[in-house]
Amino acid sequence: MMTIPVLVFASYADAFGARTVQVPVSAPCTVADLVSAMRVLPGGDRLPTKPLVALNQAYAKMSASVQAGDEVALIPPVAGG
Secondary structure, three states: OEEEEEEEOHHHHHHHOOOEEEEEEOOOEEHHHHHHHHHOOOOHHHOOOOOEEEEOOEEOOOOOEEOOOOOEEEEOOOOOO
């Protein structure tokens, strides 16, 4: 078992009530496993089906492996004009 801190921004930070969410997961862990674990936390029901995730400052596929010490961030939808 490990705990991964996940950075959340904008509407995701509002949903979770914090800018960083400590997510307990089993090792080994993928991005998909981490997102699934976040869904059961308070506010996790507001995540989209496939949120955009950055792993160590690069966009990551759901199959990417997450290790203790990695920087993980959920990127909310962005509108522009």
